[in-house]
Amino acid sequence: MKRVVVTGSGGQIGSELVPHLRRLYGAERVLATDLRPASGPLAEGGPFACLDVRDGEAFSALVRHFRADTVLHLAGLLSARGEKDVALAWDVNVNGSATALEVARQEGTAFFFPSSIAAFGPSTPKKETPQETLQRPTTIYGVGKVALELLCDYYHLKFGVDTRGLRFPGLISHETQPGGGTTDYAVHIYYEAVRKGNYTSFIAPGTFMDMMYMADALDAVVGLMEADPARLVHRNAFNISAMSVDPEAIASAIGKVIPGFTIAYDVDPLRQAIAESWPDSLDCSAARKEWDFAPRYDLETMTREMLDRIASKGGRAA
Ligand code: VAH
Numbered sequence: 001m002k003r004v005v006v007t008g009s010g011g012q013i014g015s016e017l018v019p020h021l022r023r024l025y026g027a028e029r030v031l032a033t034d035l036r037p038a039s040g041p042l043a044e045g046g047p048f049a050c051l052d053v054r055d056g057e058a059f060s061a062l063v064r065h066f067r068a069d070t071v072l073h074l075a076g077l078l079s080a081r082g083e084k085d086v087a088l089a090w091d092v093n094v095n096g097s098a099t100a101l102e103v104a105r106q107e108g109t110a111f112f113f114p115s116s117i118a119a120f121g122p123s124t125p126k127k128e129t130p131q132e133t134l135q136r137p138t139t140i141y142g143v144g145k146v147a148l149e150l151l152c153d154y155y156h157l158k159f160g161v162d163t164r165g166l167r168f169p170g171l172i173s174h175e176t177q178p179g180g181g182t183t184d185y186a187v188h189i190y191y192e193a194v195r196k197g198n199y200t201s202f203i204a205p206g207t208f209m210d211m212m213y214m215a216d217a218l219d220a221v222v223g224l225m226e227a228d229p230a231r232l233v234h235r236n237a238f239n240i241s242a243m244s245v246d247p248e249a250i251a252s253a254i255g256k257v258i259p260g261f262t263i264a265y266d267v268d269p270l271r272q273a274i275a276e277s278w279p280d281s282l283d284c285s286a287a288r289k290e291w292d293f294a295p296r297y298d299l300e301t302m303t304r305e306m307l308d309r310i311a312s313k314g315g316r317a318a
Contacts, residue, residue, distance in 0.1 A: 001110070001225050003029050005068040007053050007100060008075030009042055010034040013114065013168075013217065015176040017072070020218045022046050031066045035075065053096040056103060063107045070225065072112040073100040079118050080271050081180025082141040093144035101148075101155055101163070110162035112225055113152050115237035117169050117210050118142040118182075122277045129279040131239050131286040138277045145237075152236035164224050165237030169210030169282070171217050172302060174309040182274045186211055186250060190306040193254045193261050195315040201247040202268035208280040210241035213297035213305070220293060227291035234286050242295035242302075244281035253303040 004021055008014045009032035018032045019041055027046035032038065038048045049062055053075045063071060075096060082089030097113065104111035120129060121136040135146050145167075152163035170183025177191075178184045185203045192199040212220075220240050251263040287293035297305070 001025065001070045001222075003066060003068045004070045004072055005031045005033060005063055005066055005109075006072045006074060007033050007051060008073070009048070010036060010038060010176075011074055012171060012173060012176050012178040013214070014074045015042065016173060016214055017074070017218055017221060018042060019045060021222075024222065031062070031068065033062065053100050054091065056099045059099060059103045060106055063103055063109060068107070068109050070110045070112070071100060071104045072221065072225075073097060074114055075100075076114070076144075077141065078178060078181035079139050079141040079274050080182050082144075083139060083270060083274070086140045089140045090144065093141065094147055097144070097148045098151060101151060101161070104163075105155060105159050105161050110164070110225065111152065111155070112221065113148050113163065113165040113236060115145045115149050115165045115167045116142070117167055117241075117278050117282065118274075119145040119149060119167055119237070120279050124279060126280045128281055128283045129239065130283050131234060139274055149236045156235055162229065164227075164232070164235050166220055166224060167237045167239050167282070168217060169212050169241040171214050172211055172306065173214035174306050174313070175214070182271045182278075183209055183211065185247065186245070189247070189250055189254065189263070190303075190310055191315060193258055194307060194310045197258060197260060198262045198264070199251070200264045200266050202266060202271055203247055203275055204265060204267045204272055205248045206246055207272065207275050208244050208246045209275055209278055210243070210282050211245055212240065212242040212295060213302040216242055216295040216297055219296070220287075223293065224291055231290050233290055238287040238290075238293070239282040239284050240287050240293055240295075241282045241284055242297060243299050245299055249299060250303070253299045254307065256300075257304060257307050
């Protein structure tokens with residue numbers, strides 16, 4: 001990657017990936033884009049442009065003018081929000097992503113697509129979910145992820161586009177809070193632990209999902225996109241995860257840092273049903289073998305860093 005265009009730069013991943021890439025490659029080599037105007041580091045730290053990813057002409061013009069060699073496409077709606085506006089989720093997550101992929105083909109760039117554990121469904125093996133297995137998701141978000149995994153593989157096979165993707169687990173970060181996700185509880189719990197010393201979870205105890213600290217997600221995007229293509233047997237998209245946890249496990253880890261921390265439950269039926277349709281744990285052996293995926297943070301080290309960073313911000317989200 002030498003000159004990168006990032007979509008969805010204002011989101012949970014983009015708001016940290018853009019500064020990370022700018023530190024790695026140079027600020028002027030990373031064009032951040034988002035539907036909404038940016039402020040703060042995103043706008044002041046390097047080039048920024050407003051972009052609706054569904055506008056193919058504007059998208060192509062931006063990529064061509066910037067002389068990009070890579071499009072990292074992050075713009076999209078998350079799982080729970082998608083269930084509340086199916087048409088919008090399809091338009092942005094599928095039509096928008098298909099437009100982005102077509103722009104990559106026309107402009108000759110590499111293309112990164114963020115898939116998710118949501119690409120699996122209730123009929124998928126739940127423990128140590130294989131890299132290649134049944135994918136019958138029951139959310140519009142997951143249906144979109146499978147559609148784009150297949151479309152990205154097709155564009156590579158048919159047109160030779162260098163498409164690569166990751167099936168992200170729940171991502172835990174202290175910079176920008178996620179919005180409309182099922183795994184958002186695993187971020188909120190840290191903020192509430194610092195602010196109030198307790199948290200009421202909308203996901204039930206015993207509901208295991210794959211999770212990963214944002215720093216490891218950023219390394220995974222760069223590691224995959226910089227990987228030797230000759231080593232890649234798979235492309236769209238790799239299982240990656242750092243831990244399989246439930247709310248009780250996170251609460252216990254927080255309790256070791258904040259004695260007396262307590263968790264209660266007020267389960268949200270919508271997000272609980274989504275969580276139960278996803279795997280408990282992924283088999284990440286393909287990512288480890290094909291491009292040396294190796295997360296650095298476990299639950300304990302992530303918890304210490306999350307609580308420390310949130311406390312240093314006075315418990316504020318931004
Ligand atoms: C969501 N955070 O909850 C996203 C993610 C694995 C979950 O795709 O929708």
